[in-house]
Structures are given as structure tokens and as C-alpha cells.
Amino acid sequence: MVNGLIGRKVGMTQVFEESGKAIPVTVIQAGPCSIVQLKTQEKDGYQAVQLGFGQQKESRVNHPKRGHFEKAQVEPTLVLREFRVKSLDEISVGGTVDASLFSEGELVDVTGTSKGRGFAGVVKRWKFAGGKKSHGGEQDLRRPGSIGASATPSRVFKGKRMAGRYGAKLHTIQNLPVIQADAERNLLVVKGAVPGPPNGFLLIKKASKVTPNA
Amino acid sequence: MNLIESVESQYMKSDIPEFGPGDIVRVHTRIREGEKERIQVYEGTVIRRAHGGLRETFTVRRVAFGAGSERTFPLHSPNVDSIQVVRYGAVRRAKLYYLRKRTGRAARVKERRR
Numbered sequence: 001m002v003n004g005l006i007g008r009k010v011g012m013t014q015v016f017e018e019s020g021k022a023i024p025v026t027v028i029q030a031g032p033c034s035i036v037q038l039k040t041q042e043k044d045g046y047q048a049v050q051l052g053f054g055q056q057k058e059s060r061v062n063h064p065k066r067g068h069f070e071k072a073q074v075e076p077t078l079v080l081r082e083f084r085v086k087s088l089d090e091i092s093v094g095g096t097v098d099a100s101l102f103s104e105g106e107l108v109d110v111t112g113t114s115k116g117r118g119f120a121g122v123v124k125r126w127k128f129a130g131g132k133k134s135h136g137g138e139q140d141l142r143r144p145g146s147i148g149a150s151a152t153p154s155r156v157f158k159g160k161r162m163a164g165r166y167g168a169k170l171h172t173i174q175n176l177p178v179i180q181a182d183a184e185r186n187l188l189v190v191k192g193a194v195p196g197p198p199n200g201f202l203l204i205k206k207a208s209k210v211t212p213n214a
Numbered sequence: 215m216n217l218i219e220s221v222e223s224q225y226m227k228s229d230i231p232e233f234g235p236g237d238i239v240r241v242h243t244r245i246r247e248g249e250k251e252r253i254q255v256y257e258g259t260v261i262r263r264a265h266g267g268l269r270e271t272f273t274v275r276r277v278a279f280g281a282g283s284e285r286t287f288p289l290h291s292p293n294v295d296s297i298q299v300v301r302y303g304a305v306r307r308a309k310l311y312y313l314r315k316r317t318g319r320a321a322r323v324k325e326r327r328r
Contacts, residue, residue: 022288
């Protein structure tokens with residue numbers, strides 16, 4: 001069985017628990033994904049399923065891709081991603097994977113590209129406290145302060161947290177509970193936030209730390 | 215209806231009376247004390263409604279024993295048992311923050327005849 005699929009972040013809202021507690025949730029368009037290719041041990045050295053998600057205009061599919069999709073006899077898709085599987089039994093090219101894969105209460109891992117923040121200072125990037133706003137500290141408002149000792153070691157340690165490019169990286173949030181799984185409309189409602197902006201692509205997998213052999 | 219709204223609509227109440235800023239309402243809230251559950255009533259003037267959809271909230275202001283107090287309720291929360299409109303008010307703005315600066319007779323809202 002495939003243990004994950006490709007989706008798109010719709011956005012966030014909140015829902016109420018029976019106790020009246022409001023919980024933050026993310027709505028995800030999860031699938032439907034078409035099975036485009038199978039990677040086999042004999043041919044590729046590993047076992048995986050290649051899934052496609054999202055509608056792509058015919059005119060935007062180049063020739064090599066067109067051939068690839070035609071071979072699987074599926075509609076051209078926007079994205080293709082591979083999911084490792086333990087066994088390829090019961091999986092065939094041309095099939096689909098949808099939100100019925102998940103059920104309410106289950107835990108999932110969600111992977112996505114986080115929002116790019118460009119070149120960010122240490123306060124935003126590493127949650128440094130910055131300097132004082134008053135008492136003569138006005139000039140050091142968002143500065144990092146000291147980056148190390150002096151003659152010993154006479155250098156800055158590797159990995160020292162400094163300003164730089166922040167975000168736009170692949171991040172995975174683990175163990176998000178599924179609040180609602182609507183197989184009909186392929187909607188997944190998970191508790192908490194997931195990486196990336198609305199409309200960003202996501203990979204949703206069964207939680208690796210709690211789902212054995214997945 | 216977009217997808218977010220369609221998810222929210224499953225949790226939204228349909229039995230909310232029409233009310234807005236300036237109206238005097240009686241809000242019945244469920245309070246859980248240990249095992250027991252009881253209903254508490256909070257009455258006062260609605261000074262704002264904020265956000266929208268399932269996340270909509272409203273704030274009720276009352277002056278009790280000379281001290282002003284305000285409570286903000288999530289409109290669709292299961293803990294808000296029911297809302298009764300006691301009196302409709304005639305006001306000309308959406309947020310009645312000016313009431314905070316007023317006391318006594320000046321803090322009254324004219325009744326809206328309907």
C-alpha cells in the first residue's frame with residue numbers, strides 16, 4: 001500500500017471540539033493522485049511509487065513528459081513525487097490514491113517548502129532577543145551581539161547562528177492528528193500548522209514514528 | 215463557497231439571532247465545574263462583532279457595581295449555549311469603543327424602534 005500522497009495547502013481556520021475548545025486546523029486538498037510509475041528493486045535498486053498531482057495544461061507538457069504520462073495512460077499532472085513502499089503488490093500504474101488513505105484520529109507527517117523570508121537577521125531567523133530599546137541600547141536593537149571569545153579560540157565556531165537566507169526549505173511537521181478526512185472531496189483537516197503558503201504543495205504521509213512498516 | 219468555508223460550515227450554528235453593536239444581549243454560557251455543568255448568564259451591550267465565519271466573535275460590555283467589564287465570546291463555540299436579544303440599540307458605528315470612556319447616563323445607547 002502507498003503510505004502517502006501529494007496535496008495542496010488550502011488554508012487555516014479553527015474548529016471546535018465537543019468540550020468547546022477551539023483547535024487550530026489546516027485544510028489540505030489531498031489528492032487525488034495518479035500512479036504514474038513504479039520503481040522496482042530489479043530495475044531501479046529500490047521500491048517506490050511515483051505519484052502525480054494537479055491538473056496540467058496539455059500545452060505545458062513537453063515531449064519527454066508527454067511520453068511518460070502516455071505510457072502510464074494518465075492525465076498530465078503538475079507535480080511528480082516518489083513515495084517509498086515496502087511492497088508493490090496491489091499497486092498498478094494508472095491507479096489513483098486519494099484521501100480515503102487517511103482516517104480521522106490518525107497521525108500524519110506533512111512535508112512542504114516553508115515560506116521564503118529572504119536574507120533575515122538573527123532576531124527573525126534564530127529568535128535572538130536583540131538589544132535594549134532604551135537605557136542607551138538603542139543602537140543595538142536587532143544586532144546579534146558577541147559571536148565568540150577573543151584570542152582563544154581566535155575564530156568563530158562553525159555553525160554559529162547568524163543572519164542569512166531563511167525559509168524556502170523543505171520542512172516536515174510530524175504527528176499531526178487528522179481531525180477530518182473527507183474522501184469524497186479529498187479534503188484533509190489536520191490539527192496545527194503546516195509549512196508553506198496557501199496553495200503550496202505538500203506531501204502527506206502516515207506518521208513514520210507511529211505507523212510500523214509504513 | 216470555498217473549501218475553507220465548506221469545512222467551517224459543518225461546525226457553525228444556525229440558530230443565532232440577529233444582533234449587532236448597540237444591542238443589549240443575554241449570553242448563556244456553559245460552565246464546567248469538575249463534573250457538574252451549569253449555565254451562566256452575562257448581560258450587557260454588544261460593542262463589536264469581529265472576524266467572520268466560524269471564527270466570528272462578539273464582545274459584550276457591562277458595568278457592574280461601578281466597574282466596567284467586557285467579555286468576548288466565540289459566536290459559534292459550543293460553550294455559548296444561547297444568545298437572547300433584550301433590546302435593540304440605535305448606533306451609528308460598528309465598534310462602540312467610545313462607550314469605554316463614558317459612564318452613567320452618557321454611556322446609554324438609544325433604543326431602536328423596529
